Amino acid sequence: VKDSTGRTLLITQSGGKLTALDATCTHMACTVAPDGSKLQCPCHGSQYQLTGAVIQGPAPAALHNVAVKVTSGQVVLA
Numbered sequence: 654v655k656d657s658t659g660r661t662l663l664i665t666q667s668g669g670k671l672t673a674l675d676a677t678c679t680h681m682a683c684t685v686a687p688d689g690s691k692l693q694c695p696c697h698g699s700q701y702q703l704t705g706a707v708i709q710g711p712a713p714a715a716l717h718n719v720a721v722k723v724t725s726g727q728v729v730l731a
């Protein structure tokens with residue numbers, strides 16, 4: 654999903670807890686996408702866990718977490 658600033662966010666849910674990650678790759682800012690149980694960057698092959706942690710570079714750092722909450726059945730920025 655896109656937020657109000659045009660950022661692409663990846664929303665995951667685990668045990669009723671929502672986690673939102675900024676899909677911007679920490680390497681050179683391509684947009685990562687879900688690929689099975691991991692997140693894949695199409696540009697240079699970085700892979701991330703669903704938590705945002707790096708599995709495989711060249712990404713130098715984890716994806717950024719974005720604080721969200723559910724209000725009236727909608728996910729909104731916290």
Ligand code: FES
Nearest residue numbers: 678680681694697
């Ligand atoms: Fe994602 Fe390079 S921009 S791996």
